[in-house]
Amino acid sequence: MPADIGPTDIAVVGFAQMPAVRRSIETEVQMLVPVITEAITMAGIDRREIGFTCSGSCDYLTGGPFAFVQNLEAAGAWPPIAESHVEMDGAWALYEAWVRLLHGDIDTALVFGSGKSSASEPLDLWPQQLDPYHLAPLGVDPASLAGLQAQAVLDTGRATERDLAEVVARSRRNALANPHAQLRGEVDVDALLAEPYVRQPLRRHDLGPISDGAAALVLARGERARQLCERPAWIRGIDHRTEPHLPGLRDLTTSASTALAARKAGYDGGPLDVAELHAPFSVQEVVLAQSLGLPEGTDVNPSGGALAANIVMAAGLIRIIEASARIMDGSASRALAHATNGQLLQHNLVCLLEGS
Amino acid sequence: MAERCAVVGVGQTHFAKRRDDVSMPGLLREAIDRALEDAELALADIDAVVIGKAPDAFEGIIQPELFLADALGATGKPLLRVHTAGSVGGSTFIVGAHLVQSRIHRRVLAVAWEKQSEGNAQWGLAGGRSSGIGAGGAFAPWIRAYIERSGAPEHVGWMVAVKDRKNACKNPYAHIRRDDITLETVRESPMLWDPLRFLESCPSSDGACAVVLTDEAGGRAAPRPAAWVEATSVRSELGQFPGRNPVRPQAGVECSADVYRLAGITDPRAQIDVAELYVPFSWYEPMWLEGHDIAGPGEGWKMVDSGETELGGAFPVNPSGGVLSTNAIGASGLVRFAEAALQVRGLAGEHQVDGARTALAQAYGGAAQYFALGILRSEPT
Numbered sequence: 001m002p003a004d005i006g007p008t009d010i011a012v013v014g015f016a017q018m019p020a021v022r023r024s025i026e027t028e029v030q031m032l033v034p035v036i037t038e039a040i041t042m043a044g045i046d047r048r049e050i051g052f053t054c055s056g057s058c059d060y061l062t063g064g065p066f067a068f069v070q071n072l073e074a075a076g077a078w079p080p081i082a083e084s085h086v087e088m089d090g091a092w093a094l095y096e097a098w099v100r101l102l103h104g105d106i107d108t109a110l111v112f113g114s115g116k117s118s119a120s121e122p123l124d125l126w127p128q129q130l131d132p133y134h135l136a137p138l139g140v141d142p143a144s145l146a147g148l149q150a151q152a153v154l155d156t157g158r159a160t161e162r163d164l165a166e167v168v169a170r171s172r173r174n175a176l177a178n179p180h181a182q183l184r185g186e187v188d189v190d191a192l193l194a195e196p197y198v199r200q201p202l203r204r205h206d207l208g209p210i211s212d213g214a215a216a217l218v219l220a221r222g223e224r225a226r227q228l229c230e231r232p233a234w235i236r237g238i239d240h241r242t243e244p245h246l247p248g249l250r251d252l253t254t255s256a257s258t259a260l261a262a263r264k265a266g267y268d269g270g271p272l273d274v275a276e277l278h279a280p281f282s283v284q285e286v287v288l289a290q291s292l293g294l295p296e297g298t299d300v301n302p303s304g305g306a307l308a309a310n311i312v313m314a315a316g317l318i319r320i321i322e323a324s325a326r327i328m329d330g331s332a333s334r335a336l337a338h339a340t341n342g343q344l345l346q347h348n349l350v351c352l353l354e355g356s
Numbered sequence: 357m358a359e360r361c362a363v364v365g366v367g368q369t370h371f372a373k374r375r376d377d378v379s380m381p382g383l384l385r386e387a388i389d390r391a392l393e394d395a396e397l398a399l400a401d402i403d404a405v406v407i408g409k410a411p412d413a414f415e416g417i418i419q420p421e422l423f424l425a426d427a428l429g430a431t432g433k434p435l436l437r438v439h440t441a442g443s444v445g446g447s448t449f450i451v452g453a454h455l456v457q458s459r460i461h462r463r464v465l466a467v468a469w470e471k472q473s474e475g476n477a478q479w480g481l482a483g484g485r486s487s488g489i490g491a492g493g494a495f496a497p498w499i500r501a502y503i504e505r506s507g508a509p510e511h512v513g514w515m516v517a518v519k520d521r522k523n524a525c526k527n528p529y530a531h532i533r534r535d536d537i538t539l540e541t542v543r544e545s546p547m548l549w550d551p552l553r554f555l556e557s558c559p560s561s562d563g564a565c566a567v568v569l570t571d572e573a574g575g576r577a578a579p580r581p582a583a584w585v586e587a588t589s590v591r592s593e594l595g596q597f598p599g600r601n602p603v604r605p606q607a608g609v610e611c612s613a614d615v616y617r618l619a620g621i622t623d624p625r626a627q628i629d630v631a632e633l634y635v636p637f638s639w640y641e642p643m644w645l646e647g648h649d650i651a652g653p654g655e656g657w658k659m660v661d662s663g664e665t666e667l668g669g670a671f672p673v674n675p676s677g678g679v680l681s682t683n684a685i686g687a688s689g690l691v692r693f694a695e696a697a698l699q700v701r702g703l704a705g706e707h708q709v710d711g712a713r714t715a716l717a718q719a720y721g722g723a724a725q726y727f728a729l730g731i732l733r734s735e736p737t
Contacts, residue, residue, distance in 0.1 A: 058418065058419070059411050059412050059413060059439075060412055060413075060418045064413075065410075065411030065412075065413040065414075065480045065481070066411055066441055066722065068439065069441060069595065069722050069723075069725075072592055072593075072594055072595070072725070073594060075592075077592050077593050077594050077725075078593055078594050078597065079593070079606065079610075080591040080592060080593040080605075080606055080607035080610050080611075081591065081592055081593075082589070082590050082591060082592075083440075083590065083591070083592040083726075084438065084440055084447055084451065084590060085438070085439055085440050086436065086437055086438055086439065087412065087419055087437045087438075087439040088419070088436075088437055092436060092437075095436070096436065096438075096451060096454075099451075099454050099455060099458050099460060100454055100458075102458035102459075102460070103358050103454070103457060103458060104358070125418075126418070128416065128417060128418050129417070129418035129419055129422060130423065131423040132380075132415075132416070132417050132420075132423070133379065135423075136417075239434065240434050240435075240436075241432060241433065241434060242425045242430045242431055242432070242433060242434070242435040243425070243431055243432075244425060244426050244431050245422055245423045245424075245425050245426060246426075249426075257432070260432065341419075341422070342419065342422040343422075346422055346425070347422065347425075347435060
């Protein structure tokens with residue numbers, strides 16, 4: 001074990017994700033069972049060894065209160081388990097599990113996230129996430145909000161519509177190598193720019209797809225992580241920060257909370273091999289990359305990101321999985337993973353990962 | 357290796373069927389401001405916010421903490437939203453304590469709430485389906501099984517209902533405060549879900565609860581006595597499978613065994629001075645006394661019958677009036693922890709248990725399948 005690995009160092013040692021699909025006929029439990037099994041198998045642990053389990057999901061996506069309760073079936077909650085749930089993306093479930101592992105009395109934790117956007121019309125559903133007094137009555141949908149954000153970014157001159165199309169083209173091209181992606185292929189930027197607007201200045205491809213799916217990972221602490229994995233993806237820092245809700249109270253062209261979370265997570269602006277950014281709209285990748293000050297040469301969203309597979313409530317966790325995968329296969333030694341929560345990048349998490 | 361965690365601020369709203377006088381942000385701030393006042397701290401002193409509530413369908417807003425971020429003082433800070441069904445308030449407290457114990461933050465605000473009058477809680481509890489039987493309908497068969505197995509007389513449920521409502525009269529924040537309640541009025545109240553009568557069931561409340569959690573240095577420097585978080589534990593199990601014992605769920609048994617072990621408690625009935633248990637229906641008091649090994653099998657109802665669980669009894673349960681008197685669902689678990697903290701701090705006012713030094717807080721949820729327990733003490737050990 002390297003001298004710099006201590007008992008409070010925690011790493012990703014196993015993971016799995018389901019290929020994102022436009023519509024799955026399976027329930028969240030059915031989607032979760034194979035990915036949880038695969039993540040545990042990859043980690044090489046017995047299910048009974050797991051000291052803590054934490055999941056992320058959203059009742060409203062499933063369409064019923066207490067929807068997450070069913071997912072206990074997939075967690076294998078018999079005999080009883082120490083377990084918790086966040087009504088957030090699985091990236092925040094990972095955060096809660098990481099905090100729990102820091103106590104030092106347990107060695108491993110299981111984290112998962114799942115969501116089915118096919119069960120509803122996302123543009124009708126998500127306005128219900130907005131301030132019920134001032135915003136929800138306007139019926140403004142996430143794409144409209146992102147359109148306002150995109151126009152604000154274009155107005156600063158820091159990006160053009162062509163830049164946004166290039167983000168999309170790169171995402172789809174990168175996704176060619178990602179077996180879990182939903183949208184992949186070589187696309188021509190000029191052809192993208194010839195498409196009509198859906199929310200000016202955004203075109204349909206500037207929006208992440210509607211996806212169903214699930215993902216899981218296993219965390220291990222200190223010596224146990226080293227035993228389980230040749231090259232664990234060590235979490236060098238993780239932090240998350242919130243911003244005011246009302247769009248008028250924020251500068252939408254930058255992400256102050258992402259920059260703050262990155263600083264608190266210990267990201268010093270140094271070289272990164274990979275950055276996996278949770279950007280459900282093309283413009284948000286531009287905002288995030290600029291706010292983080294990603295160095296030249298950083299491979300941004302080699303997985304294709306959320307523009308290629310957009311499993312709401314798992315897409316953030318999948319960024320951490322994708323970054324970890326590149327650490328574990330040796331193709332990266334330092335990676336940054338980001339997750340977002342709410343509309344217009346209101347709440348952001350940054351996780352800095354390193355190989356040994 | 358964990359840091360000690362102390363409760364140095366407790367705040368609750370006045371709970372009521374409808375709090376039409378405040379918005380959702382206003383409701384939360386009422387609890388938060390009281391907790392900060394108790395701790396003599398300001399929102400700027402808080403490093404992170406953990407928030408819990410039961411299903412978003414109750415108010416009809418997806419992840420309402422996002423729009424509440426400003427009111428919570430959470431902007432620029434980490435904000436974590438917990439949802440573990442009815443146990444969520446307990447889980448919220450525990451996640452907040454973990455952030456201090458793991459030395460990530462020095463001061464954490466844990467908040468839990470529900471504004472049930474914004475929607476229809478019975479519809480929400482029924483999973484959004486019109487054929488729902490309500491929480492009482494779900495629990496009544498298990499309560500009947502408890503009565504059958506233990507041979508408890510039916511007046512035991514009425515006694516719990518009377519005790520908790522009388523206790524609530526001593527708690528200025530409680531929702532149902534009926535000093536006129538008697539065994540007779542409970543017995544004559546309408547049957548809702550046999551054997552549960554109207555007055556043996558919890559109300560639907562609006563309200564919020566907040567606690568300020570800090571580290572050992574913060575606890576020792578606090579302006580008023582701190583409550584020390586001695587141990588916490590959570591357990592979950594599947595809600596339905598052949599052979600499950602829903603009357604005394606294994607997750608509850610193991611959760612309390614874990615929390616007693618961590619706190620060095622070998623005889624909970626003797627070593628715990630007061631308990632705040634999640635009792636939404638009268639019979640859950642004896643059921644949890646047995647389900648958490650405070651009483652032996654079939655002995656829980658005898659503790660009720662002998663008056664042992666009354667304020668002034670040998671093992672007071674729910675001196676606050678409990679969930680039977682106040683149930684803003686998402687908040688109810690945190691209220692148990694907050695009331696346990698008030699007891700060991702000696703700040704519970706009229707419903708103070710004399711000399712309370714060790715308190716048990718408990719929350720449960722789902723099909724009696726989620727448990728969050730804690731032991732709080734007047735002194736750190």
